[in-house]
Amino acid sequence: MSEAAAAAAGHQQYPAGTLYLVATPIGNLADISLRAIHLLGLVDAVACEDTRVSAQLLRWLGLHKPMVALHQHNEQTAAEAVVARLRQGERIAYISDAGTPAVSDPGAVLVAAAQRAGVRVLPLPGASSAITALSAAGDARAQGFRFVGFLPTKAAERRSAVQALGGAAHSQILFEAPHRIEDLLGLLAELVPSQSLTLCRELTKQFETVHTALCSDFPAWLAADKQRERGEFVLVLHAAPPAENTGLPDEALRVLRLLMRELPLKQAVGLASEISGSPRNALYQQALAWKQDADGDDDAAGDDAT
Template sequence: MTTDPAPLLHAARLATGHQQHPAGTLYVVATPIGNLADLTLRAIHVLGLVDAVACEDTRVAAQLLTHLGLHKPLRALHAHNEHEAAQGVLALLAQGQRVAYVSDAGTPAVSDPGAVLVAAARAAGHAVVPLPGPSSALAALSAAGDTLATAFCFIGFLPAKGGDRRTALAAVLADARAHVLFEAPHRIAELAAALAEAAPQRTVTLCRELTKQFESIVTRPAAELPGWLAAGAHHERGEFVLVLHALPPTVADDEALPPAALQALRVLMRELPLKQAVALAAELSGAPRKALYQRALAERDAGASEGESDA
């Protein structure tokens, strides 16, 4: 059964038609990550207003426009042709046309194509207007309930394999902030196993198929993730967003600094002034100087307290 899109388009015009939508402007439009009902009225209005739609995949964009009862010229602009295709969009903008850009799902230029086009449009003097909306990263953060997070780091997909992947994951786990990662279904078990081994007590919120009919959101210590994935036939299917919760301050001190860095710091502190010991330990280990300095202060103060109690 096909829904008549006319009332929806009318509601979108009523809600946003009073706003200015200048010609010769690139409109960066966030689209649903799985649930069509998440498309904003403003996005619907602008998609109906623009002269053309540049998109990551013309088939996906065509389905969305058809659902809205819209028909627009489509231009493919994806990771493999973004530089070249951007020039075609710039030509349309130079003619005074309004152009929307949509990725397959979510907010363009966030682990999706779009950044090259936006940069090129701005460099050519064209206005760029973002239309905020669905984002799997923000949706996952909002469902994580991470009360310790005062900031978060968006990672997206880790390198697919090899040393680069191990190095990237180690860097993430060494950082006390909350982190948002994406993962494909064929690698989720491997990632869960790596997290369980490297940081078994780190709290992780795993989101599967966000906003879709079979959405799953679970929060567990990393040690329990492999078991949860193995417990259901469908648990490893779909697209995944993971939130690695922020570390508590006391845990962050221990886990954010590699054991080798702590050992180097302690040896150097026995022989050198504190600041010099920190600087050398940072240079030798590659660990962050600020974290080493805070650790050095804590250990110096603890040593002083012990000395006073022994006196």
């Protein structure tokens, strides 16, 4: 493996006194790049989020390197020590437990410290759970994407954060832990029920799952199999349907969606307008768009909201 890595990547220059940000696999060890293997064999030390996790990776690669713990609890002080070594001409790689450093993982403080000190920083691209999930979402309507990461854990802040996600014209990438996934899917179903969501679980691992559906459908999907609550989650909230980008408040859309489940279309629109104070015609056009998406009934467009 080391010989193959050297043959593929050895021709490139790897200057001394440089901080190398090295992406590592997010679950499948085979996803590490040949260039990452070659570079990890060259460096003087490996700074890492968890020395126990990184030691296992290095052993699998047949490498033995001095390691420096640099995580969220000591990042500032550890970064200063690493920068001091870089200024003395050492090559040091930084790796997080999985994926690309400094993307919802430690590393940004170290990079900023290196930049302030005039130390060169070079990234080695590789696995990223956020981009992997985005590629599998198939959100062709999206106008770009936004990385959100983990939402707040406090109930009120969490609810406000989910409400703020609604109606966007771009994809939004979220992370969630197993013990909070049920709560998050419940909030998405309540607050942005008509937007599509791609849920990715255990990406690149043996039991990986990629499932796309409306947010309103996910609580039932999750409850159907308790195994679906296990693992690490990346979620892509798809861009809102065009009709939802017309300025109607999220609360009005939520009320309309709930009423449409129980009442005929015109009655649901009328009540939603009275409850929310939103224009009847705008709500009606939104209801038609949802109905057409659901059953393909193009004739509904000829109905009259008045």
